[in-house]
Amino acid sequence: MPSQKTSPPARAPQRKRGHERVASLLSAAADTFVEKGYDAATMTEIAARAGASIGSLYQFFPTKEAVAQALMGGHAEALYARIGQLTARAPQWGNDELAGQLIRLFLDFRRQQPSFVVLTEVPASVPKGEALTIRMRIRDELIGLLGGRYPGLPTAQVRAGATVVQYMMKAAVALHAETASTARTAAQTQLRRTLWLYLDDLANT
Amino acid sequence: MPSQKTSPPARAPQRKRGHERVASLLSAAADTFVEKGYDAATMTEIAARAGASIGSLYQFFPTKEAVAQALMGGHAEALYARIGQLTARAPQWGNDELAGQLIRLFLDFRRQQPSFVVLTEVPASVPKGEALTIRMRIRDELIGLLGGRYPGLPTAQVRAGATVVQYMMKAAVALHAETASTARTAAQTQLRRTLWLYLDDLANT
Amino acid sequence: MPSQKTSPPARAPQRKRGHERVASLLSAAADTFVEKGYDAATMTEIAARAGASIGSLYQFFPTKEAVAQALMGGHAEALYARIGQLTARAPQWGNDELAGQLIRLFLDFRRQQPSFVVLTEVPASVPKGEALTIRMRIRDELIGLLGGRYPGLPTAQVRAGATVVQYMMKAAVALHAETASTARTAAQTQLRRTLWLYLDDLANT
């Protein structure tokens, strides 16, 4: 043995580099999807933006769809968790406060993970099944939230309520994507109020 | 605004045969866009579905974008007109009725022209500018509607109200696209009620 | 017979209209070829420029090549004739004058019929055979010219001389196509002088 070079922690650095690479690839993918949309985004551009080669990208994600799914999956988990946090605190809030917190949560999420919306909305594309699954899971989270907040409400009502809330979140997010203007701000305020009115109505059923 | 490069418009047919062709091409295009989405729809498939050759398609629509625009344009006019009809009758209705009529109008329209929604929602695609224009025009129609229905309301309120209504229509249309179920039906009912609550609130401002 | 409308001269006006149409089609074709080159010029554009339909164009010219040939043929005849006129007058001129007249003739022709050059130069395209024929015929005209002007010259010399003159004409025409500048003007003058020098040399052989 010519030299006693400290045996390097076998694969750990590899793994660590792997993690970094995956992270930068996903980040690049997110940017690209947001800018171009799912279809127009190319694997080549994603790799290039991450400073990686196309071969490297395919070493971690076998298909373009896999990239999208990894992105969606990762973000979805975070979203579920945040709704769960709201669920824990919701019982202490008034309907007014709850409406505000819900909208804030979804807008914050969209701001931080704009690719999530892009991929979730893709019309007739590959990750459609995944998107559906996620939507259902979000629905379940909202059902948990409303069920906890309005304990006496019949299950069917809770389910319908969660659905309405979900689509109003969608509306809020879409509205937020409009070019900013005083009109938009006013509309956002009123949309929050509409949600409040709805929750009040739900509570008195 | 330097106006994005606007795609050349459709060439107008000048013979009876041409008119028929254009009609069948547009119909085939609508079907294809709905089934596959804008990006995944191919000109080849559109032509084939219309029983026309690819050259024939290009005789009337110089680009894929032109096909989409022709579809959107044609349908948009119809939608404006229908909102106009509501505007005329709205003053006689209660908020309850108005909410129902609005939702019915948009759902009917979606049922008859599903491609309109697909093309209008395309996230990061070519006909985006056109879609924006149309959305603004719909907004204006709704402003007209609410302005007529609630004469005392300040302009800013009317504008914000129209925006809210528009995004709730979007929500209603999206909800309608969900797999049918009793839960969906219940949610639809409640969404209508939410709109009613909002209109009541608006009227009492 | 309800009215005695003067029986129109059966087909004469037709024919006349036909001539006009052919003329305008050829003119449009010339413009298009000059602007776009032979390959990039389209039959549709030629027809449109002439204010005719594509069907009408094909009624007179069965192929694109036929259009080019008609154009070349018509112009070539004029060119032969003009060289013939020079031939008649050349014996009275000095070499200086002859050089000037030759260059002037070709430059004038290029100015009036720029499409002739474009079509004649087309590299590996359809009308190649025709172009060759024309070139040979021009050669013959030049042979006639030089043979008449330098009666004692052996045939082989005359033939070689005509060839040299022809390629110098080509050079002159190409030079003329350069962006105008004082440098170009000076070069043109010297090219004429070079031709003169050559003719002098030829005469003294």
Place this chain on the structure above:
Amino acid sequence: MPSQKTSPPARAPQRKRGHERVASLLSAAADTFVEKGYDAATMTEIAARAGASIGSLYQFFPTKEAVAQALMGGHAEALYARIGQLTARAPQWGNDELAGQLIRLFLDFRRQQPSFVVLTEVPASVPKGEALTIRMRIRDELIGLLGGRYPGLPTAQVRAGATVVQYMMKAAVALHAETASTARTAAQTQLRRTLWLYLDDLANT
């Protein structure tokens, strides 16, 4: 001058295999351009001749124009260099010798790189801007040559002389492309003599 939209350049290969590919692609392209001309040459045929797939061709040359430019650019450098070599030796030569060397140089070059002529002459085509640049650079080289050979000559004269020489080279090359014959050979000899006469004249100005 707003500089016509300049086509994206060729992507440089980074592996040995890539270099070989590029070389064979360029060679195939040269053959194809010579045989068919720029417009009629197709990317498909170029790839096929090189034994490559169409995708492989586009990996290195994003457009057909890029192929042409790569060819022209590469050859042009060689031509400049060769003229430079003449420049170094020209002062020792008589005008007779210089004329012969110039013509030999251009004919040799045409024989070795026939695609250069084809692409440079393309009448109204895409690589026009590039061709112009090259022509001007050749002019400059000739200016250097004549300036060195005829030291006392005023700049304007040198410039005009270089232009004349350049167009006579064009004529010589074109003449050489004619079907071989005794007439052609004789004409070539006389063209060389004409150039000699011109250089003599230039020297005595």
Place this chain on the structure above:
DNA sequence: TATGAATGAGGTTTCATTCAT
């Protein structure tokens, strides 16, 4: 493992030419 090259089906678009009214 990392990289760049290779592949080729498939997409959009063009255009000479033919048809039918």
Place this chain on the structure above:
DNA sequence: TATGAATGAAACCTCATTCAT
């Protein structure tokens, strides 16, 4: 005869994916 519609081969180019080094 004049016109516009119809046709489809073929061109250019893209891009997800696979290979080879």
